[in-house]
Amino acid sequence: MAQASHTSHARVYWLTWAALLAVTLVMLLVDGAELSRGLLVTVLLVAMAVKAGLIAGNFMHLRHERSGIIWTVVLGLFALGVILWALMVPDAARIHDMVTGR
Amino acid sequence: MWWFIVTDGLLFAGFLASYGYARILSDNWPNPPQVFSLPFIAAMTFVLISSSATMAGAVDSAKRAEWSGAVRFVLATALGGLVFLGMQAYEWMHLIQEGARLNGNPWGARAFGAYFFLMTGFHGTHVLTGVVVLLSTAARAARRRSTATGVEMAGLYWHFVDLVWVFIFTLFYLL
Numbered sequence: 001m002a003q004a005s006h007t008s009h010a011r012v013y014w015l016t017w018a019a020l021l022a023v024t025l026v027m028l029l030v031d032g033a034e035l036s037r038g039l040l041v042t043v044l045l046v047a048m049a050v051k052a053g054l055i056a057g058n059f060m061h062l063r064h065e066r067s068g069i070i071w072t073v074v075l076g077l078f079a080l081g082v083i084l085w086a087l088m089v090p091d092a093a094r095i096h097d098m099v100t101g102r
Numbered sequence: 103m104w105w106f107i108v109t110d111g112l113l114f115a116g117f118l119a120s121y122g123y124a125r126i127l128s129d130n131w132p133n134p135p136q137v138f139s140l141p142f143i144a145a146m147t148f149v150l151i152s153s154s155a156t157m158a159g160a161v162d163s164a165k166r167a168e169w170s171g172a173v174r175f176v177l178a179t180a181l182g183g184l185v186f187l188g189m190q191a192y193e194w195m196h197l198i199q200e201g202a203r204l205n206g207n208p209w210g211a212r213a214f215g216a217y218f219f220l221m222t223g224f225h226g227t228h229v230l231t232g233v234v235v236l237l238s239t240a241a242r243a244a245r246r247r248s249t250a251t252g253v254e255m256a257g258l259y260w261h262f263v264d265l266v267w268v269f270i271f272t273l274f275y276l277l
Contacts (some may be wrong), residue, residue: 079110096127
C-alpha cells in the first residue's frame, strides 16, 4: 500500500500511457485517410506536440519541476524550433524551386 | 539531468532540422508508406511507449521504497528496449536487403538513406545506452544499493529516448 508521504501516481502513468497509444492510433488513421497535404501535416504536428507534452509533463514530471526549468526547456526548445524553421525552410524552398525550375 | 537532456535534444534537433532542409529542397523524396511497413513501425512505437510506462512505474515504486517492484519494472523496461532494438535491427536488415544504402536507395532522393540510417542509428544507440543504464540500475536496486533519485535519473533518460522517437516517428515515418 502507498505510504501517506509518497502517494502513488500509477493512475496518472497508466492514463498517460493509454493517451499516448490513442494519439498514436489517431495519427496512423489520419495518415491513411485522404486528407490534403497541408491539413495532414498540421494534424500530425499537433498530435506530435501533444505526445511530447504528455511524455515530458507526466512521465518526466516536468509539470512538477521548478518554473525556471519548465520555462527554460519549453521556451528554449520552442524558440530553437522557430529559429531553425525561419532560417532553413525558406532557403530550402528557394533551392527546391531553383532546381525544379518553378 | 535536465541540462543534459536539453543538450542531447539539440543533437536530435540538428538532425531533424537538416533532414527537413534536405527533404523540402528535394523533389523526389521517397514516399514513406512505400518504403516502410507502417504496422511494423507502429508496433515498435507501441513497445517503446509501453516501456516508458513501465519505467514510470519503476520510479513510482522506488519513491515508495518498494524495491522488488522497482526491480521488476526496470527489468520490464529493459526488455522493452531490447525488443525495440531487435525490431529495429530487423527493419535495417530488411531495408538493406532491398537496396537501401547510405549513399543511395531504390526509391528516390539519394540523401534518404543517409538520413534514415543516421537518425534511427543515433536513436538506437541511445536506446542501447539506455538498456545498459537500466540493467545496471536494476542490479544496484536488487542489492538495495540504488536510491529513488538514481532510478528517477535513469527514468528521465529513458523517457527522453521515447520522446525523441515521437519526433522521428512523426517527421520521418508519417509525414
